[in-house]
Amino acid sequence: MKYLPYLLKHLRRNWIRTTSTVLAMAICIFLFCTVQSVLAAVATMLEASSAKRLVTRHSVSLVFDLPLAYAARIQSVPGVKRVAINSWFGGTLPAKKEGKAEAGSDATTDWSNFFNNMAVEAEPFLAMYPEFRIPPDQLQAFMQDQRGALIGRKLADKFGWKPGESFHLESFISEYRKSDGPFEFVVRGVFDIDPAYPATDTNVLYFHYKYLYEGLGRRVQAGTFWVETFDPAQAGTVSKAIDALFENSDAQTRTETEKAFAAGFISMAGNLALLLNGIGLAVTFTILIVTANTMSMAVRERRTEIAVLKTLGFSSRQVMGLVVAEAMLLGVLGGALGVGGSRAIMWVLSNSPGLKDILAGIGFSGLTVPPLVAALGFGVALLLGFMAGFVPALGAYRARITDMLRTV
Amino acid sequence: MAMVDVRNVTKVYRKDAEELVVLNGLSLQVEEGDYAALMGPSGSGKSTLLNLIAGIDKPTSGDVMVAGTNVAALGETELASFRSHNVGFIFQFYNLIPVLNATENVELPLLLTHLSKAQRRERALTALKVVGLADRATHYPRQLSGGQEQRVAIARAIVTDPKVLVADEPTGDLDARSATEILELMETLNRDFQKTIVMVTHDPRAAHKARTQYHLDKGVLTS
Numbered sequence: 001m002k003y004l005p006y007l008l009k010h011l012r013r014n015w016i017r018t019t020s021t022v023l024a025m026a027i028c029i030f031l032f033c034t035v036q037s038v039l040a041a042v043a044t045m046l047e048a049s050s051a052k053r054l055v056t057r058h059s060v061s062l063v064f065d066l067p068l069a070y071a072a073r074i075q076s077v078p079g080v081k082r083v084a085i086n087s088w089f090g091g092t093l094p095a096k097k098e099g100k101a102e103a104g105s106d107a108t109t110d111w112s113n114f115f116n117n118m119a120v121e122a123e124p125f126l127a128m129y130p131e132f133r134i135p136p137d138q139l140q141a142f143m144q145d146q147r148g149a150l151i152g153r154k155l156a157d158k159f160g161w162k163p164g165e166s167f168h169l170e171s172f173i174s175e176y177r178k179s180d181g182p183f184e185f186v187v188r189g190v191f192d193i194d195p196a197y198p199a200t201d202t203n204v205l206y207f208h209y210k211y212l213y214e215g216l217g218r219r220v221q222a223g224t225f226w227v228e229t230f231d232p233a234q235a236g237t238v239s240k241a242i243d244a245l246f247e248n249s250d251a252q253t254r255t256e257t258e259k260a261f262a263a264g265f266i267s268m269a270g271n272l273a274l275l276l277n278g279i280g281l282a283v284t285f286t287i288l289i290v291t292a293n294t295m296s297m298a299v300r301e302r303r304t305e306i307a308v309l310k311t312l313g314f315s316s317r318q319v320m321g322l323v324v325a326e327a328m329l330l331g332v333l334g335g336a337l338g339v340g341g342s343r344a345i346m347w348v349l350s351n352s353p354g355l356k357d358i359l360a361g362i363g364f365s366g367l368t369v370p371p372l373v374a375a376l377g378f379g380v381a382l383l384l385g386f387m388a389g390f391v392p393a394l395g396a397y398r399a400r401i402t403d404m405l406r407t408v
Numbered sequence: 409m410a411m412v413d414v415r416n417v418t419k420v421y422r423k424d425a426e427e428l429v430v431l432n433g434l435s436l437q438v439e440e441g442d443y444a445a446l447m448g449p450s451g452s453g454k455s456t457l458l459n460l461i462a463g464i465d466k467p468t469s470g471d472v473m474v475a476g477t478n479v480a481a482l483g484e485t486e487l488a489s490f491r492s493h494n495v496g497f498i499f500q501f502y503n504l505i506p507v508l509n510a511t512e513n514v515e516l517p518l519l520l521t522h523l524s525k526a527q528r529r530e531r532a533l534t535a536l537k538v539v540g541l542a543d544r545a546t547h548y549p550r551q552l553s554g555g556q557e558q559r560v561a562i563a564r565a566i567v568t569d570p571k572v573l574v575a576d577e578p579t580g581d582l583d584a585r586s587a588t589e590i591l592e593l594m595e596t597l598n599r600d601f602q603k604t605i606v607m608v609t610h611d612p613r614a615a616h617k618a619r620t621q622y623h624l625d626k627g628v629l630t631s
Contacts, residue, residue: 002519002525003519005512006508006512006516006519009507009508009512010507012507013506013507304503305503305505307503308499308503308505309516310464310488311462311464311491311497312491312492312497312516312517312520312564313488313489313490313491313492313493313517313520313568314488314492314520315484315485315488315489316484316485316488317485318488318520400465401459401464401465402459402464402465405499
């Protein structure tokens, strides 16, 4: 620690160079932490998927619906335990409900409070979810009320909704809009998550598919079918069997595990992670070269001072240590700034009105830099500093006093 | 016992196949408390001899005994430790660290000791007082004149209370007045603080201040 003021003074010697190096390293660590945090959030989301649950959707795109009659045919496939319709409603709160519409304004939709809401066949769907903990009386009330909504704890806390309260939702999907105004819902149940499944999101609302179907004049089909298998090991066979059923139909299907579906849905297939990690690696390598160059220049400029230090009695190892420590100090500063910046951007994303709801709507509620990612980011910064400082430090270690003094 | 005892030292520099003999079987003794000046033309080997005495270079053959230790036989780390305890080096161009102020420059060798921060600061200020620069303690090298810089460098050399001071043309970069001040200071260190001083110089006036003068030419002592 007694060398710290000495090192800090050296870093201040050429503050423009030091600042630019620290900033470069901070950007590198910022990118690393942010990308890794997003990937961690994705992984957490995917963890919530059950290996027993499959999702059958239109083979072309999620945008296209599937005929309702498919449910019975899927149910007949060997290995299928139960099937439930699950249609993404895309509903938003009308602004008038939130008191945000100005007088005379045509705006009726409150986009700032977007959240996930799904029309499901409640009985089979809830039976597939051992993750949910619903008080029996509330479950009964929900099942008995066609307008009933079952909401997750986070959503209930966010809006302060309690059983018995009503609200309106209007879908931004034109096929799901009624001519006589938004759908009205009544909160009938608030569900929590079994502690055994901590990754499951509760920022979500489920309502009866029948309500949607009848409200729209029985003209809508099914967005997806969720399928529970008897045995997770048979997921591949069952998926193939389901898709084979509809191979020659107009609406061909694509069946995959819930995990694969979630990964595909948020466009976070393995390739994207690979791409992001590749970019991160390239940036890290670039910063390593930049920092190594900075340290080499610093050592070259200070040949006389290194000779003086050695003359005064500093051993080659101590001088080498000072050079490495200086480079690692750059790493500490860059790492702290980078991790701090990443935490700041995550906080902004998770707390900005509008942004946070859009993210929560696609399953990214409460984005944060996990401690492990922060520690890793800081570790990478230190490692970068060490690697950047090592070669110049080795030069300082090997340099002979008389040679360095002679070249001044 | 001699503070510095150079015995039959040879120093040869090799460049490719060529060999350059800088010191050729040289022997020299400097008694404890002596103030010796090494003189000679450029390339005579006086700075090389000084570097050997200071322990920053090693002879090709022969022994260099300083304060009873054969520095020629020490390893790199032992040599560094030896320098920090026994030798104070004064450079021609002062070689202060520009980002450190006078006190911090003087304090630098004390970082190798187990002294506390307050003790280091106290010793550095004492050394600055000895060289008459207590009022410039917080000044940076760029804020000091050449003579003042050299005095700070001398304070740095004496702060660990070494047995031997070696000076490589300490007045070589100074005007006449500053040079006189530095020479007077070195005389004081020798006379009042009993420091053994070995000084390389081209300046006959500086050499005249020393008690003993040695002349080198082509790697051997001529007088």
